[in-house]
Structure formats: C-alpha cells, structure tokens
Amino acid sequence: MDHLKVKVTGVWILITIFCALSVEGVAYGGHCTTSANCTETDNICGSNNKCNCSSTTFRKNSAECAAKVDLNAVCEGGESADQCEDSLAECRNDSGYKCLCKDNNFEKQTVLCAPQIVLNAVCEVGESADQCVDSLAECRNDSGYKCLCKHNNFENKTGLCTPRIAFNETCDNTDSAADQCSQANMGCLNDGLGIYKCLCYSNYYESSGTCYDRKKPYEACNEGQCVVHATCNVNCTCDMGYEASPIVSPTQCNGGGRETVSLLYLLAMTKVASQMLLSR
Ligand SMILES: *[C@@H]1O[C@H](CO)[C@@H](O)[C@H](O)[C@H]1NC(C)=O
Ligand SMILES: *[C@@H]1O[C@H](CO)[C@@H](O)[C@H](O)[C@H]1NC(C)=O
C-alpha cells in the first residue's frame, strides 16, 4: 500500500514539474501581452489581453480553436454563433445544419453573404432572385437595374410590393400609385355608391375583367360598349341629337349640330318609313 502511495506521489510530482517546464506560455483565456504568449493552436492575444481563437477559427466544444466553416458547409447546431467563416452567415438547420446567410442577406455568386437590397435601389444583373429584400420584388432594368416590384405587383404607399387589384375589387383611393389596378386603363374609382373599386376609365368598357376601348360609331357591339352618346343597336349608333364624327372612320358622337342632326334624323326616319311602305 505504502509502496503504491509513494509511486503515485512520485508520478504526480513528475507531471507537475513537466507541466511547469513545458507550458511556459499561456492557455486559452489566460492573460497575455503578445500572441507569442499563447501556446494553444490557433490562439492569439486578443484585444482584452486574453488568449483567444484567431479570426479564422472559433472555440469548438470549449476545447480547441477549430477552423471556421465555409458558406453552405456543414456546421454544428448549438455551437458558437461565430463558427461560420462569413460574418453574415449563421449555422441554421435546412435539411441539416449548414452555414447559411442570415435573414435579410442573400448569397452572392462569389459565395459571400451580402445585405439584401431595398426597393428601388441598384441591384446586380445575374445575382440570385432573392437579392431584393422585398420577396415580391425582382432585379429589373428600368433605366438601370433596380429592385422593382414584380409584374402584377405595385409599390403601395407603405413602400412595399403588393399584388395589383383586379377589376371590381376594392382599392385604396388614398394611395397615389397609378398602377394599383391590374390594368393600365383601370383606375381606383368611386363606384357611385361611395366605394372605391378598380373600374374602367370612362373611355373603356369592361368584359371578363378586362377594360377595352369603347366601340366607335358603326362598330359591331354589345350593350354598354359604345362611346358616350351612342347606343348599341347591332352596331354603335349615335343617340338622337348626336352625329358620328369625323364622317369618315368616326370615333365619337358629337352633339354640336343638334338642330341639323335632329332634322337629318327626321329626314332619315321619313326615308325609312317610305322604304317600308315601298317594300310592301
Ligand atoms: C474571443 O473573441 C471573441 C470575438 O472577438 C469574443 O467574443 C470572446 O469574448 C473572446 N474570448 C476571450 C476568452 O477573450
Ligand atoms: C508574454 O511574452 C512577453 C515577451 O516574451 C513576456 O515578457 C511576458 O512575460 C509574457 N507574459 C506572460 C503572461 O507569459
């Protein structure tokens, strides 16, 4: 028993001496004045005068300074936040833990994370679709490439992209965006009952949710499709007191020569009546 005790004590003394001689430097977290003081692998003397992991390494398992992980490479969930090489990346689970760009950042083609670009700011052609912060925006050329709302979306008064509004759906008349309705010839108009809806401007008629140019005099029509002061009667016919103008390829019904038109109408009616009599 005593023999063993002496042996253990001897070994202990030897280990202590060995340590004192070989580890003349400073361990991780110990006080240092220069990086040369720090003896553990990849340790440097940090700004707080403590031995710390170098900038390309991170403290892994509270045991060593291990190389930081590349973007998209496997990392360890629960390990320190700075384990990813890219400072704008984080270790996140996406079918397994990987170093992925943090929220509001996107991965550039150069395999670096960069902050996503706000609406109307300059973006880069060929970069990924998620380079724009607004998920309903895209990088498009409009006098230079910018993050702009995707087609069928508009920038609302809060500066966010939102889907354009279809015919007869309620709209926001306090929003000055000219493109909030789904078509160019539609506007956010009072429906006559005080409700603002996307409706066709007066020079257009609606069919299946689309606004079309109103039918001109003599054009084949359906009810409600003719220009103002015209009524559909197989083709668009100017109302009494109005005449198609100009005479060749008319585009509208003018009420300028009211008396003359009325007279012509009377003459025409007389002619029609006499033809009817003749055809009997
Ligand atoms: C090591 O550096 C990191 C990042 O600069 C810092 O957060 C951490 O507190 C430092 N650790 C020590 C032991 O100084
Ligand atoms: C750090 O290194 C310097 C220069 O070699 C030395 O003077 C100093 O005593 C060391 N400090 C520690 C804490 O080991």
Ligand SMILES: *[C@@H]1O[C@H](CO)[C@@H](O)[C@H](O)[C@H]1NC(C)=O
């Ligand atoms: C990681 O994500 C996958 C799906 O991508 C999921 O099935 C799995 O449970 C997640 N693991 C953890 C630890 O959250």
Ligand SMILES: *[C@@H]1O[C@H](CO)[C@@H](O)[C@H](O)[C@H]1NC(C)=O
């Ligand atoms: C970008 O759009 C402008 C007009 O807005 C045009 O002059 C230019 O050629 C376009 N550039 C490309 C690369 O399409």
Ligand SMILES: *[C@@H]1O[C@H](CO)[C@@H](O)[C@H](O)[C@H]1NC(C)=O
């Ligand atoms: C603007 O668009 C965003 C995103 O689509 C939406 O959440 C928000 O309600 C809209 N704001 C207004 C005032 O319509």
Ligand SMILES: *[C@@H]1O[C@H](CO)[C@@H](O)[C@H](O)[C@H]1NC(C)=O
């Ligand atoms: C518009 O919608 C209302 C119900 O909100 C409906 O009564 C009306 O007929 C619709 N108008 C058109 C032109 O579709």
Ligand SMILES: *[C@@H]1O[C@H](CO)[C@@H](O)[C@H](O)[C@H]1NC(C)=O
């Ligand atoms: C327009 O319709 C009337 C019948 O309503 C017809 O007499 C006339 O020939 C038509 N004109 C044209 C140009 O189609």
